[in-house]
Amino acid sequence: MKSIREIYKIGKGPSSSHTMGPERAALLFQQRYPQATSFQVTLYGSLCKTGVGHGTDRVLLDTLGQERTKIVFSHQEWEGMHPNTMDFSAFVEDMEIGTLRVESIGGGDIRFPGQDSPEGEEVYIEHSFAEIADFCRWRYIQSLPEYVELNEGPEIWDFLQEVWQVMKNAIAEGLSAEGVLPGGLNVQRKAKYLFEQPANRHETGLLEFQRIAAYAYAVAEQNADNGTIVTAPTCGACGVLPAVLKYAQETKGFSDEKICRALATAGIIGNLTKQNASISGAECGCQAEIGTACSMAAAALAYLYDQDMDQVEYAAEVAMEHHLGLTCDPICGLVQIPCIERNAVAAMRAMNACNLSYFLTGSRNISYDMVCRAMKETGENLNHRFRETSEGGLAKLYNRRGR
Numbered sequence: 001m002k003s004i005r006e007i008y009k010i011g012k013g014p015s016s017s018h019t020m021g022p023e024r025a026a027l028l029f030q031q032r033y034p035q036a037t038s039f040q041v042t043l044y045g046s047l048c049k050t051g052v053g054h055g056t057d058r059v060l061l062d063t064l065g066q067e068r069t070k071i072v073f074s075h076q077e078w079e080g081m082h083p084n085t086m087d088f089s090a091f092v093e094d095m096e097i098g099t100l101r102v103e104s105i106g107g108g109d110i111r112f113p114g115q116d117s118p119e120g121e122e123v124y125i126e127h128s129f130a131e132i133a134d135f136c137r138w139r140y141i142q143s144l145p146e147y148v149e150l151n152e153g154p155e156i157w158d159f160l161q162e163v164w165q166v167m168k169n170a171i172a173e174g175l176s177a178e179g180v181l182p183g184g185l186n187v188q189r190k191a192k193y194l195f196e197q198p199a200n201r202h203e204t205g206l207l208e209f210q211r212i213a214a215y216a217y218a219v220a221e222q223n224a225d226n227g228t229i230v231t232a233p234t235c236g237a238c239g240v241l242p243a244v245l246k247y248a249q250e251t252k253g254f255s256d257e258k259i260c261r262a263l264a265t266a267g268i269i270g271n272l273t274k275q276n277a278s279i280s281g282a283e284c285g286c287q288a289e290i291g292t293a294c295s296m297a298a299a300a301l302a303y304l305y306d307q308d309m310d311q312v313e314y315a316a317e318v319a320m321e322h323h324l325g326l327t328c329d330p331i332c333g334l335v336q337i338p339c340i341e342r343n344a345v346a347a348m349r350a351m352n353a354c355n356l357s358y359f360l361t362g363s364r365n366i367s368y369d370m371v372c373r374a375m376k377e378t379g380e381n382l383n384h385r386f387r388e389t390s391e392g393g394l395a396k397l398y399n400r401r402g403r
């Protein structure tokens with residue numbers, strides 16, 4: 001597995017696979033052909049179907065140059081092709097001087113067809129939670145953060161401090177912003193409203209929900225407004241983990257150092273899911289994005305609340321198990337409905353999963369490795385209409401009937 005740095009990417013929303021990945025690919029292609037006078041980029045699959053709503057064309061034009069770049073949306077059947085495929089061509093005058101096919105595989109990563117992701121070194125030898133747990137048991141390693149430090153070195157803590165700072169900034173900025181999100185859906189920002197509603201202090205459950213939901217909305221709305229966020233593991237699901245960490249820190253007084261250790265725990269869960277299943281909505285539906293974010297958040301919470309490694313695994317497993325089958329059907333291809341609200345609901349579900357793991361880990365039947373395999377199989381069998389194409393579900397009904 002690669003470094004957990006590959007899970008946490010700091011950048012601008014709204015989509016890791018539709019903006020961050022294409023931006024990286026365009027920069028790489030531009031560097032290969034500095035002499036080019038013009039470019040053409042052809043978008044296939046999900047990039048074609050939801051590229052405009054997700055801002056793919058905007059980021060490609062900004063990177064390669066508005067006046068010299070042509071974007072082609074190809075509705076050609078993409079059977080056998082990765083659902084987020086782009087073809088780049090470079091020209092000098094009318095002569096084509098180079099081409100490159102790139103796949104945007106989720107979380108901002110890119111890959112060339114038939115090859116592993118070209119980015120990042122392999123850092124971890126273990127490939128499953130079972131292998132990690134075995135490794136830790138034999139070496140008397142008590143927690144995932146210790147395992148992360150052993151493999152990544154102590155420098156990882158500076159990186160995670162930066163990640164946590166950006167997450168906190170996104171919450172603060174989202175809580176102070178008002179107005180309508182861009183894209184034409186007329187979606188009002190709600191984080192500030194949620195946060196400021198008077199709550200009955202005796203209703204602890206309601207207060208908890210209000211706070212966590214407000215934080216999740218804040219980050220997800222920043223993402224939808226092209227703000228700076230951290231993928232966790234993607235842009236669309238970026239609000240879940242910061243929301244629960246912020247609430248845990250506020251209510252239990254955890255230090256920033258402890259929160260970074262929780263981020264390391266969550267990073268391993270994200271990494272395993274990316275390696276053994278997928279974190280891409282175009283590949284496996286929203287279960288791969290929000291489901292993974294929920295598992296990461298549940299594992300982070302379990303670590304913070306002093307649960308052992310078995311409990312951390314169980315919390316992550318419960319969180320994923322109850323997202324299996326979750327489809328991706330963003331209205332108008334925007335990362336707004338259902339995405340923003342879904343971040344808040346998943347953050348609450350992470351709290352529930354962590355509470356269950358406190359009591360029931362000893363009687364569990366399903367491992368995290370197994371639920372990852374189930375997620376992958378489920379995702380691969382989801383009809384393409386429910387994998388970030390905006391051709392099914394809410395996206396289809398909304399387009400037909402309006403509100």
Ligand code: SF4
Nearest residue numbers: 236281286289328339
């Ligand atoms: S529905 Fe889920 S997977 Fe699809 S764009 Fe929204 S957050 Fe991402």
